[in-house]
Amino acid sequence: MRWTFVLLLFPISAVADPTMExxxxxxxxxIGSCVSDMETRVSAAIESSYSLALGAAKELDDVTSRVVATPALQTSQNTWIAYRDAQCEAVGASFGGGSGTGIAITACRVDLGRARVDELLRYAN
Known part of the structure; x- marks a missing residue:
């Protein structure tokens, strides 16, 4: 049931390159507007899946009477955000300031965001 909400935010066509979609x-x-709309939906899916994973981490910490899973997940999320931002800026830089730079950066954020949702949902199980 909790997966239904995330799946509604995350289209089945997620396997394709965002610009090709x-x-x-x-x-x-x-195309820039379309990819930007995708990024908005992926960001919502990241927030939802992170919330589910955080709940699972807190539950694990409660069951084990150790506070390790929650801070580890929080560190992972913060580090992932820094990586995503740096990686997508590098992708954008490879366009040499051309007119497709913004689309490339946004498409990168969509691609990496979709992968992050998968990772977070695996953690939430």
Whole structure:
């Protein structure tokens, strides 16, 4: 049941490159808007799956009477955010300031975000 909410935020077409999913949008501006909308949905899915994983970590800490899983997950999330931001900036830099830079950065954030949702949901089980 808790997976239903996350799956609604996370489209089945998540396996494709975000820019290719938006190719029918038309212009570069429309593709940028489409990819940006995807990033919004992926961000919501990250928040939901992180909340589920955090609940599982707290439950584990309670059961084991140790406070290790929760801080480890929090550190992991903070480190992942820093990695995502740095990696996607590097992707953007590889475009040499061209007009597709913003789309590339956003598509990178979508790709890495989708992978993070998978990781967090595995933790939540």
């Amino acid at each position: 938006c190719i029918d949008a038309g212009s570069q501006v429309e």
